Amino acid sequence: MHGARDVNDTTHYYNQHAGQFIADTLHVDMEPLYQRFLRHLPAGARVLDAGCGAGRDALAFQQRGYQVSAFDASQALADHASRLLGQTVPVQRFDEVDEVERYDGIWACASLLHVPAAEMPCNLQALWQALKAGGVLYCSFKRGTGERDRNGRHFTDANEDQIRVWTRELPGLADLECWITEDQRPDREEQWLNCLLHKATRQLITGGDDNPFLPHLCSSIHRADAIDMAVAFIKHTGLRLLLPDLQAALDREAAGRRPARIRILTSDYLDITDPQALRALMLLQEQGAQVRVYQSRGGSFHLKAYLFAGSKDSDAQWGCAFIGSSNISRQALQQGLEWNYRINYPGDKGFLETRARFKALFSDPATVPLSDEWIDAYEARRIPPERSWEPGSTESDPPPMPTHIQSQALEALGQTRLDGYRRGLVVMATGLGKTWLAAFDTQQTGARRILFVAHREEILNQAAATFARIRPSARIGFYHGRQRDARVDILCASIQTLGRVDHLERFEPGHFDYIVVDEFHHAAAPTYHRLLNHFAPAFLLGLTATPDRTDNASILSLCDDNLVFESDLFTGVNEDLLVPFHYYGVFDEDVDYQSIPWRNGRFDPDLLGNRLATLARARHALNTWRERAQRRTLAFCISIRHADYMADQFARQGVRAAAVYADSRLSRGEALEQLANGQLQVLFCVDLFNEGVDLPAIDTVMMLRPTESRILFLQQLGRGLRKAEAKEQLVVLDFVANHQSFLHKPMALMNRTMTHQDLARFARDLENQSLDLPAGCYVNYDLRFIDFLKSLGGSDLQDQYLTLRDTLGRRPTLTEFYRAGASLQAVRRQYGHWFGLIAALEPDLQAEERTVIERQADLLRELQTTAMTKSYKMVLLEAFQELDGWREGPTLTDLAARSWQVLQRRRPLLADLPDAYQGLTEPPDDKLEQRKAAPFTYYGPVRYLKHQGSGPMSVDFEVIQHPGGR
Numbered sequence: 022m023h024g025a026r027d028v029n030d031t032t033h034y035y036n037q038h039a040g041q042f043i044a045d046t047l048h049v050d051m052e053p054l055y056q057r058f059l060r061h062l063p064a065g066a067r068v069l070d071a072g073c074g075a076g077r078d079a080l081a082f083q084q085r086g087y088q089v090s091a092f093d094a095s096q097a098l099a100d101h102a103s104r105l106l107g108q109t110v111p112v113q114r115f116d117e118v119d120e121v122e123r124y125d126g127i128w129a130c131a132s133l134l135h136v137p138a139a140e141m142p143c144n145l146q147a148l149w150q151a152l153k154a155g156g157v158l159y160c161s162f163k164r165g166t167g168e169r170d171r172n173g174r175h176f177t178d179a180n181e182d183q184i185r186v187w188t189r190e191l192p193g194l195a196d197l198e199c200w201i202t203e204d205q206r207p208d209r210e211e212q213w214l215n216c217l218l219h220k221a222t223r224q225l226i227t228g229g230d231d232n233p234f235l236p237h238l239c240s241s242i243h244r245a246d247a248i249d250m251a252v253a254f255i256k257h258t259g260l261r262l263l264l265p266d267l268q269a270a271l272d273r274e275a276a277g278r279r280p281a282r283i284r285i286l287t288s289d290y291l292d293i294t295d296p297q298a299l300r301a302l303m304l305l306q307e308q309g310a311q312v313r314v315y316q317s318r319g320g321s322f323h324l325k326a327y328l329f330a331g332s333k334d335s336d337a338q339w340g341c342a343f344i345g346s347s348n349i350s351r352q353a354l355q356q357g358l359e360w361n362y363r364i365n366y367p368g369d370k371g372f373l374e375t376r377a378r379f380k381a382l383f384s385d386p387a388t389v390p391l392s393d394e395w396i397d398a399y400e401a402r403r404i405p406p407e408r409s410w411e412p413g414s415t416e417s418d419p420p421p422m423p424t425h426i427q428s429q430a431l432e433a434l435g436q437t438r439l440d441g442y443r444r445g446l447v448v449m450a451t452g453l454g455k456t457w458l459a460a461f462d463t464q465q466t467g468a469r470r471i472l473f474v475a476h477r478e479e480i481l482n483q484a485a486a487t488f489a490r491i492r493p494s495a496r497i498g499f500y501h502g503r504q505r506d507a508r509v510d511i512l513c514a515s516i517q518t519l520g521r522v523d524h525l526e527r528f529e530p531g532h533f534d535y536i537v538v539d540e541f542h543h544a545a546a547p548t549y550h551r552l553l554n555h556f557a558p559a560f561l562l563g564l565t566a567t568p569d570r571t572d573n574a575s576i577l578s579l580c581d582d583n584l585v586f587e588s589d590l591f592t593g594v595n596e597d598l599l600v601p602f603h604y605y606g607v608f609d610e611d612v613d614y615q616s617i618p619w620r621n622g623r624f625d626p627d628l629l630g631n632r633l634a635t636l637a638r639a640r641h642a643l644n645t646w647r648e649r650a651q652r653r654t655l656a657f658c659i660s661i662r663h664a665d666y667m668a669d670q671f672a673r674q675g676v677r678a679a680a681v682y683a684d685s686r687l688s689r690g691e692a693l694e695q696l697a698n699g700q701l702q703v704l705f706c707v708d709l710f711n712e713g714v715d716l717p718a719i720d721t722v723m724m725l726r727p728t729e730s731r732i733l734f735l736q737q738l739g740r741g742l743r744k745a746e747a748k749e750q751l752v753v754l755d756f757v758a759n760h761q762s763f764l765h766k767p768m769a770l771m772n773r774t775m776t777h778q779d780l781a782r783f784a785r786d787l788e789n790q791s792l793d794l795p796a797g798c799y800v801n802y803d804l805r806f807i808d809f810l811k812s813l814g815g816s817d818l819q820d821q822y823l824t825l826r827d828t829l830g831r832r833p834t835l836t837e838f839y840r841a842g843a844s845l846q847a848v849r850r851q852y853g854h855w856f857g858l859i860a861a862l863e864p865d866l867q868a869e870e871r872t873v874i875e876r877q878a879d880l881l882r883e884l885q886t887t888a889m890t891k892s893y894k895m896v897l898l899e900a901f902q903e904l905d906g907w908r909e910g911p912t913l914t915d916l917a918a919r920s921w922q923v924l925q926r927r928r929p930l931l932a933d934l935p936d937a938y939q940g941l942t943e944p945p946d947d948k949l950e951q952r953k954a955a956p957f958t959y960y961g962p963v964r965y966l967k968h969q970g971s972g973p974m975s976v977d978f979e980v981i982q983h984p985g986g987r
Contacts, residue, residue, distance in 0.1 A: 031135045032094045034173040039097035043075040051130075054159075054202070054215065055081060056669075058128060060686050061157040061219070062087070064677030064701055066125035071115060071148055072132025076102030079110075082128070086675035090124070093132075115144040120151040127152050129160040131213075138168055138177045141187045149191045155222035164201060164212040184216055193221040195365050196339055221365040226343070228359035234347050235262055235354040236694050237363075238327060241341060242266045243688030245329035246279070249379050250349075251286040253323050254293035258351035258418055260301055261486070266690040268482050269683075271309045278684065283310040286383055287349075288322040289399060290315075296400045297418075298349075300489045300497070302391055304482070307499045307506060312391040313383060325361070328376055340366035342375045393496045400494070421490050426596055427458045430586040434462050437585045438560060441928045445585035446541060446563040446577055450593045451739025455564040456484050459537040460491035463511075466560065468535035471511045474519065474552065475539040478502075481513040484539065488513075500524075520548030530557040541565040542732055544576050553579055554903065566735060581926035589772045590735070590742075594795040599742040601797030604753040604770065607645050608803035611638040614727075614760040622831065623729050624762065630660040633726060639670035642725060642756070646676075646703070649721075651752050653696050654703040656723035657737050661685075664705040667725065671703055682707040693718075717745035724755040727762050731769040738769075750797060757802070759809040761824055767810070770800060776821060776842035777813035784810035818847050822862055832863065835885070845885075854882040892930040896923050918944060 035042060059082075062068070066087050070079040073091035075098055083089045083106060091106065092113035093099045102110040115129075115136065127148050136144050152158055165178030179187075181199045188194055196219040204211045226234055242248055243266060270281035285302060287294055299314075306312045315322050325347055330340040345361030347353040366372035382388070389395060423431060430447055437445050449455045463471050473484045478501060485497050488511050498506025501515035507527065518524060536556055538544060541563035544553070553561070563580045577584060593599035612632050618625040632638075646654065658664040664680035671678035679701055681692040695701040697718045705725075719741040728734040741751040757763045767783050768775050771792075775783060784807045786792050792800060802810075813824075821843050825833045835855045839845055845855075852858040856874045860866060866874075874881070887894060900919035904911040911919070921944040924930055931939070 030170075031174045035095035036097045039075075039095065039101065042098070043101060047075050047077050049077070051078060051081070054130070057215075058126065058157065058159045058217065059085070059087075059669075059672075061217070062126045063695070064672055064679055065675070067123065067153075069124040069127045069148075069151065071118070071127055071129040072135075073102050073110060074098050074132070076105040076110065078128055078130055080105055085669065085673035086677070087126075087672075092118075116140070116147050118147045118151050122153045123151050125153055125156045127156070127158040129158065131161050133160045134162045134177055134179075135175055136177060137175065138183075141177065142190060145187060145191065149218075149220070152220050154193070154220060154224070156220050158218040158220070159216065160218075161213050161215045164214045179214055181214065184214070188218060191218070191220075193224070193365065195219045195221040195341075221341075222363060224363045224365075226345070226359075226361045226363065228347070228353075228357050228361075230356065233355050233694075234343075234359060234361055236691050237343065237361075238263060238354070239266050239688045239690030239694065241327070241329040241343075242270055242281075243691065244331055245270070246281055246331040247329070248281055248283045249286075249326075249328040249376070249383075250284070251324045251326045251379055251382065252348045253288055253290050253325065254348050254350075255285075255287045255295075255298040255302070256293075256348075256350040257295055257298040257301060259349040259354050260298045262351065262354055263349065263690070264301065264305070264482075264486070266688050267305060267310070268308060268479075269689060271305075272478060273684070280309055284379075284383055285310060285312045286315060286324075286379070286388065287312075288315040288317050289403075290317040290322040291406055292403045293406060295405075296396055296403070297489065297493050299391060299396045299399070300493060301486060303393065303396070304485045304489065304497060304499075306391060307497075307504060308482070311383075313388045314391055314395065315382070315385070315388045318387070324382075326375065326379065327361075328372070328379055330366075330376070340372045340376070342366075342372050344375065397494075418490070421457065423457070423461050424454060424598060426453055426588050426592065426598060427461060430458050430588070431461055431465055433586040434562070435465065437583060438466075441931075442581060442583045442585075442926070443559065444561040444563070444579075444581045444926060445583040446565070446580040447585050448565055448587040448589070450588060450590040450599070450742075451566045451736055452599050452742045453588055453593050455566065456487045456539065457491070459484075459539075459562055459564060460488045462562065463488075463535050463537075464491055466535060468559070469510065470533050470535075472533040472536045472556070472558075473511065473513045473539065474516050474537065475513075476516050476543055478515065480539055481515060484537075485511070485513045516543070516546075516548050516552065520552050522551065525551060525555045528556070530555060532556070533558045535559065536561045537564065538562070539564050541576055541580075544579050549579070566732070566739065581928075583928075590738075590770075591772060591795045591798075593742070594798060598744070600744055600748055600751050601795060601799075602738070602742065602751045602753055603799040604755065604801065605645075605649055606755050606757045606766070606800075606802035606806055607641075608805050609638070609641075609756040609758040611635060611641050612758065614758045614762065619760075619762060622762070622826075624727060626659065629727070630663050633659055634663045634666040636670070639667055642667065642723065642754075643671055643674055643676070645754055646671075646721075646723060649752055649754055650703075650723070651720040652699070652702070653718050654721040654723055655696075655719045655740055656703055656705045656725055658705050658707050659726040661707055663726070664707050667705045668703075671705075676703060677701050678703040678705065680705045680707075717743040717748070719743075719751075720745075720748050721752045721754065724753070727760075728765075729762075731765040734766055734769050757806050759806065763806070764810075764813075764824060767802075774840060774842070777824060779842065780810045781813050784808075818843065818851060818858075819862060822858065832859070849882075849885070853878065854885050856881045891933045892924075892927075893933065896920050896927070896930065899923050 064086065068082050068087045068089050070082070070089060070091040073079045073093050076091065079089050079091040079102060089106070091102055091110045093102060093110065094112060094114050096112050099110045099112045115133065129148065133141070133144065148158060162179040163176060164180060166180060166183065168175065168177050170176070184199060185197065188197060198217040200215050202213050202215055204213060222237065226232055226237055228234055242263070248267075248270065267283060270283065273280050283305070302312045325345055327343040328340070329342070342364040343361045344364065345359060347357070347359040347361050353359050364372045364375065426449070430449070434445065434447070447455065447458065449458065459473070471488070473481070473488070475481050475484065481499060481501065485499070488495065488497060492511070495510040497511045497513065498504070498509035499513050500506060501518045506512065533556060536558045538549070538561065542565045543549065544563065561580070563576070565576070590599070594601050614624075617628050617632060656667065658667060661680075661682050664682060668678045668680040677700065679687055679692060679695070681687050681689055681704055687695075692701065692704050696704050703723075722738060722741040724737060728737065738753060741753070755766065757766060764780060767780060771783065787800065787802060787807060794800065822833070822838065825838060848855055848858050852861055857878070860871060860874050884898070889895070897916070897920055900916055900923050901911065903923070904915060904919055906916075924934070
């Protein structure tokens, strides 16, 4: 177990007492230390257990899928470890290790402590030489100082200062971590000093397929607190490979980290930098980066330098710099044979010099801040090079063109505006390019000022990049958090910020020509209502990927009941824009979902996370994955703990797996690169890839958590539907159970809302193999789930309501209930009216709501049953609601004007107007004063509601028959 040649007593002790030592140590729980060590290693890494003892730790690493070698100085212990591991464990000392850069990790747990202090540096040097660049060495000592002999063994104790003395001569030591733990063995009260020694990655990155530059940059961006880049030119093809990680570095609040400071310096040297890249850098600057341009004025600017720095605490600073030949282009970052040399700090003070020179150059008089005005001037004078000066210097993306489905949608949008509509909803499956469609349509209309609204910054960033591709000369800004870029051509705004009254009031209603509201299924929320009611653009486009017509029933009214275009998942597959899917509904036999609290369409997240992260379920998932999966799997987990647990369990069984989330060891860019090139087989993620991210290489999706809605289910499914080379189909492994939370999944797959009877019919069709699916698609559910669906066939009205409510995760509307297949006659027969059903089945109704239902029963019944020969009544009621008439009665003039606006938005209803008012674009003003007492009667005879009450939620209404009205 020790490295000194003249200390044989310790080895003799272990040979003599091997049995007792094995009994004392073999079953000690080392899991916390394993986690701290293994998180720094790639999947399937090569590990050396140096001084392995009984082989306990080597076996644990072997079971996780690592390639394990081991040795020990004791013959008896080496023999035991050989039997335990099923491989030969040689008898060897530390100073006899002569391998060079062979191991990704070296584990020397409680073994180096037997080496005499004077010989410790050379023994560490031997192990260090065997460690690969970028690897990590773990060792542990009893905390203390000095050397001692006890019961025939030699011990060298250590503290952190001593460790630093022993390791100061190790070349390329990038970082040293030390921490204290208590002895885990019974009846021991000793403290242990644990150390992780990080070896700097290989200093020369040579590029090409074997050692591309991109993963090194992504990893450094992910770790760094300060990021500086100075490059002669930037191409958009290369910049977009770095943007996701750069944007994530600027948005770290959710992970509890401060945003990184990012400074980027490029140049106009030889006019190689393309304006499209500069527009994208403007977007990055809007998010907090600092970008400047060196104006070469005929001189040379040929830098290629990338600098990263950070700190783990106030004392331990680290840094690295890459100096070499790579500019920011796709070829230079991925396939090109480019040499870049890495400088590590501490260890090489050249890093500090490089950083100082960058700082000076960044503030040099020849550099100017990047601005839209500078880009406009550069674009006007730029003469793009006709020949390639360097690899990637002439590369560019082809101009984006609409797909066949997008062209159909653009035609439909053009026609709907000719028909007089000013709002419209487009439903397109994930992967068919909704945001691209919106950008193309703004170009088609010639809109000058555009507002794009979404609920997540990641979607806003992607939208800004998309609009920059379609409209490269447009000025694009953001309105979220502390950013307020109102004076731009295209404003990408978060609904959380812009939806507030004080922000809306900063804009005139007609400020924007064109408004896009993405993920429009969220638009039922009050913040969206405020925004939709405030602005009056020439056209408003709602976008959603959900095919759920039940949901659409509630949101379609916000787009004036104008469903412009719909293209579902099946259409995308049939049009060869998405790959076919092979869907397997795997029965989740290891989780008792009935015992987990489920309210408002959601499980208790903490309890659910605990039930999903179990050994039995991990084994079930692994067996299913081995049977069905293809080459690259993206797995969706409920929590960070769940993702880490699953990655660990898969790795124990030899699968190259990793977890990625907001602050994981792997950056998102690294993880996707490793998955694409085969270093990883499975990537377990939390939240990162639900929406707005292109992942064409994914060919297997594993859903290891229930999804709260059809929308989330389809977003996760859509992550793997994009086409890619040699990808024939997507395999979907979805874990389901006999619980109502899973009923939305067959509905989503089949693109329709289903009653319980419909679900039972679906199950029978599935059994009979008579489902109508696109060519190449396949659906298979476990028989236990099929039997569960078939048992739903006899549900009554109450069950239908509760199922729909649980599926939506909220109280449904009457329209949604009707569209879901319920009988309104049965509602009236059993409960009197819709709100009578609500009062009976919703125990948590507020007292105020129950009072309204009781007091206004006649009115509510009348509204549900009144004859609808003409549209006037509902138009009037909608205008009344838009004016918040339930709380404060509007004037009749206002009610008439708003009724006219409602009619103009709902173009088919204009046919109900008298002939004299057909074709009018402004409200008629003839005889308006005489008709104020009967609003809306100048559109024809009408039966209207007279407001008699006052105060919120306390109104009374009298139903009045206008003479001659219907």
